[in-house]
Amino acid sequence: MRWRYILNIVGILNLFFGLTMVFPLLCGLYYKDASVIPLLESMVSTVGGGALLHLFFRGAKAEVITQREGMAIVAIAWTAIGLTGALPFYLGIENCSFVDAFFESVSGATTTGASILTDIESVSKGLLFWRSFIQWLGGMGIIVLSVAILPFLGVGGMQLYKAEVPSPVPDKLKPRIRDTSMILWKVYALISLAQVVLLLLGGMSLYDALCHAFTTMPTGGFSTRNASVAHYNSVYLDTVIIVFMVLAGINFSLHYQVMRGRPLAFWRDSECRFFLGAVLVLVLLVSFDVYGAVYRSVGQALRYGSFQVVSIVTTTGFATADYEKWPAMSQLILLLCMFLGASAGSTGGGMKCLRVMLCFKFCYKELFLLIHPRAVTHVKIAGKAVPNDVIRSVLGFMSLYMGLFALSSVVLSGLGVDFMTAVGAVAATIGNIGPGFGMVGPVDNYALIPEMGKWLLIWCMLLGRLEVFTVIILLVPEFWRK
């Protein structure tokens, strides 16, 4: 572990992150609101801090980054980004404690969308823009963006990329990681732009359209309104947001293929089929369940049912209805959706469809082997055998994920939170969804969680965004041994 080198890179990444604060700053200047000073202060200190770190350790150079160093860089950089991203909230919002600001910032960067703000509409526009923008950056990944833009990361960029975008089956769109990152960001920006246009057509103001597109595409879920998307009460806007949430939940390399003129790419990919199929079945189940019990007409049941299912399963977390008033089955389905998550290679969180699918297939294979003990069989995806080490890492991931979920919810309930809240809050933060159940339901927020609980949930959000291994590995003593 070359710490000087690691800190050097973390410095550069922070410097780069600080520079992106220029966008909310411009927005604040345009509206001439109170956010200009805190944003300027944060930007100067972030850029300055990053530059100092880089200059201080600039002597430390390396041609290759080991996997271990890559993980350390990504985990440390994300924590640092969470801290510096919190500065505008800490400086700009009255009575905002540091842990609250940190919570809000990490919730943004990890695309969770859990908020501690009770009255969102009272916050200045510049800060709300930053709140949405940080989600957009975090969605496709700040480090992926750096790899695409900063040339010197070169070969080392690959280790960083792997640590930030872990995927059970890695896929590289182009031979060079820089080109791959660039393509992903371009596709991401293009779809976001399309959404802005469609939202504008639905009568949203440009500011709201930008902020909502910035939080839909990364499956984030921050809104500029207290009542989230329900504020607009428009079937058209609901539909647009549903469609783009689904798009954000699909592997971005498939979007790239579709854009390159292969319209059937979605259908040919077995994970995507599984994801779309699951979404359809769950939407129908929930809509059927709420029809009659909550809503009088089929149309309404479908509208609210589908919005909520898609919002939770893609781990976005927008709300148009208070699903805590829905029947038990719908609530349970939504809870399970939090675990299922979106596709691998998408901006969504959760355990990811691909892993769940591999797990199902593996279980089937085990059953099959009980019936035919001498059979030779492989777990296959799209007709290709999946190597055993991939299966092993998927099973390891799922056990760790469930184990950490169990542990964290026990600890959270120990801090004085009720049962439903503990389970819901941990599931919603580790899966990067946002709204949970109980005290943190769709019409409430995280302000009332005790301070220690907030620290725990911050940790859960980082675990979820970096897909467990990159963060948890820092706790393994072996990692620190020379």
Next chain:
Amino acid sequence: MKIVIVGAGEVGFHIASHLAHENKDVVVVDKNADALRRVSENIDVQVILGSGSSPVVLMEAGINSAEIILAVTNKDETNLVACLMASMLSPSTKKLARIRNADYDHYHEHFQQHAPHIDTVINPEIEVVKTIDRLMQVPGAVDVGEFADGRIKFIGVYLEKTARLAGVQLSDLPSIFGDERPLIAAVVREDELIIPHGDDRLMAGDLVYFISEEDKLYAALSVFDKHSQPLNRVLIVGGGRIGFRLAALLDQRSIQSKIIERNPDRCSLLAQKLNKVVVLCGDGSDQSLLAEENIQDTDVVITLTDDEETNILASLLARRMGAHKTITKISKFSYLSLMTTIGIEQVVSPRLSAINSILQHIRRGKVISAISIKGEQAEVMEAVALETSDIVSKPLKRMSFPKGAIVAGIIRQEKIIIPSGESVIEPGDRIIIFATRKAIPGIEKIMAVKLEFF
């Protein structure tokens, strides 16, 4: 520029790493998942699991958009079929294949004209024998390259403590040697490559690279206190493919040579094919056998068995017993950096030879040959200065030359010019450029023909 490499062995791995460092788009294909993992974890390239000879896999690797395909697996057959399929799927792609079996030697031309249309056949064994031959000829050299059809040599020598040049500042060279001074292109000191300036000093223990015309070579070497030694008696350890090729070459030159081979069957085959060479059956690291064969009077001992460790030990043993010079075959790159430490100076590597011969074919512009030195940290290339490139018609000092690169020589018709800041390169000149790895993309850029000209 996209390049498909079939085979992720040592050769494939190192070429891929070389090219990825130059920011080329590289796709590596191999059947072995472990070899591929090693590639994808260390190098920024795309990897594809599958047989390189399969058309489906080649299509997946994007052969249609590739400029070059390199077939460098350890199987000649796979390489041939990969090129055959590539020529069907994408005729415009340049094809290079590594083919080692000597039986194919006479068909290299056919491969170019007929079915697989392989643009260049690379046989590292032929290259290695050539390298050994050069190392034998040049006293004290640890690295010998040839440019301008052999008229210019590129030589690497170690500076000994007693050498006159140890401690001399480079700017003093003209006053000591006048016009006979060698052109020093680079110095390797403690594993670091330095492109020296006038105020740098040469130190004992440095590996000095210089350029010299063929007829002035011995004069140049004597500047470094390396004097020519007679080459009368040669002992080859290991009668494999390279050993046999070398022995056959020496056979024609009436140099007294002996070859030691362990396998009796192979010995009898060697004895059938060789005339004057003495074939001995035994172990190259057997002290009594070496003593019996007068090792102390041998001018060069060349160890060429398949086993790296045996080669190293046999060379050390021979040196200890009084052999004047040893040349050791090493294939594992990780050993190369160790060699000076344990006292083995002259090393040849078939894989490095393969990489060198492949490199010159992937360079853009009109590169005639390229040699990579010092564990691939730097490269020397010989190229034709094209009329429309940035490099011509400007004095060198006014050119924005990439950092870490120098023009080491200009060949104009029959003349060889050692350039200064005032020199101007004319179209059609052949130039020898020495460049560190980082400077190579910049060099390629100034060498290339500007498109807007057309």
